[in-house]
Amino acid sequence: MSYPAQRVTLITLGVQDLNRAKAFYTALGWQPAEDQESAVFYQLNGLVLGLFDRVALAEDQGRAGAALGTGAMTLAQNFDTQEDVDAAFEQALAAGATALKRPEKVFWGGYSGYFADPDGHVWELAHNPFWPLADDGGLTLP
Incomplete structure (x- = not known):
């Protein structure tokens, strides 16, 4: 290797x-x-x-x-539909996340939003119609 x-x-x-x-x-x-x-x-x-x-x-x-911070990075989860993004976003807020940007249609043709977990780690929740997900939710670029 x-x-x-x-x-x-x-x-x-x-x-x-x-x-x-x-x-x-x-x-x-x-x-x-x-x-x-x-x-x-x-x-x-x-x-x-x-x-x-x-x-x-x-x-x-x-x-x-x-003194460790959270850094300048984003973790992301992709979903099959916009509705799944919305549901996951609301679940994160109910769990104590801070909304950074509510899910919306974005310039690259998808749909996404951002939240921060209680420690400030930023997560993007997205639906990308150009990157289909495997049955197990895995992502392999086409």
């Missing part, structure tokens, strides 16, 4: 309050695959999302005492 392999296997989000973060993702219907003292992991389609206490994450990174 040559390095670097073009893949991501784990995304870890630093959170201020692990119990609050777990409650938020549970309200979205997510079930942990592994729950530890300072981290929780969710199995996704060929990928794992981890929530890690920010203080413990900084220590794990070798940066004890560092």
